[in-house]
Amino acid sequence: MTMEHSSLEELQESLRGLVDQIAHQLTKRQATLMVAESATGGLIQHLLTQISGSSAFYYGGIVAYATELKHRFLQVPESTLRQHGSVSPETVAAMANGIRLWLNTDYGLASCGIAGPTGETATKPVGLVIVSVSHHSFETVTREHQFKGTRSDNKYYFSHAALQLLLDCILQENSF
Numbered sequence: 001m002t003m004e005h006s007s008l009e010e011l012q013e014s015l016r017g018l019v020d021q022i023a024h025q026l027t028k029r030q031a032t033l034m035v036a037e038s039a040t041g042g043l044i045q046h047l048l049t050q051i052s053g054s055s056a057f058y059y060g061g062i063v064a065y066a067t068e069l070k071h072r073f074l075q076v077p078e079s080t081l082r083q084h085g086s087v088s089p090e091t092v093a094a095m096a097n098g099i100r101l102w103l104n105t106d107y108g109l110a111s112c113g114i115a116g117p118t119g120e121t122a123t124k125p126v127g128l129v130i131v132s133v134s135h136h137s138f139e140t141v142t143r144e145h146q147f148k149g150t151r152s153d154n155k156y157y158f159s160h161a162a163l164q165l166l167l168d169c170i171l172q173e174n175s176f
Helices: 008-028 044-050 067-072 080-082 089-102 150-171
Strands: 033-037 057-063 108-115 130-133 140-146
Touching: 008 044, 008 057, 008 150, 033 044, 044 057, 044 130, 044 150, 067 080, 067 089, 080 089, 089 108, 089 140, 108 150, 130 150, 140 150
Parallel strands: 033 057, 033 108
Antiparallel strands: 108 130, 130 140
């Protein structure tokens, strides 16, 4: 399904399916997860906690809008933030690592982006999201996506991209 051509209802249904699969896989593996969000504003964590029994795998997370939170709580180096900015593959990878290491969970998931309608720059347009998954047994995986939607739609697109990457990493964990 192409996200930008899906109705919000189809996207929400797809998100429910993704979360169900993630819950099943993490529970089966007895694996744990923490989440660091920026542009999604807590939506990923909301979706994960819609699952009854999610406390078996989901430890918690942080919505780190401010650069200072990314540095102080997620241990993103100041040099990374200065050199690459808050919305960058380097920053999001550091966020995923930082949130995973905070409570030593198996997985760390992070997202940053420009939900819009303001905030874009010449190199970071509205609809840009960068998502990252950290795990102790493989190198952090980071992906960039570009979407076109309203601020609210983009938050759902961004959450879908992050959760899909997490599921892909869980399913391919042994191949890393």
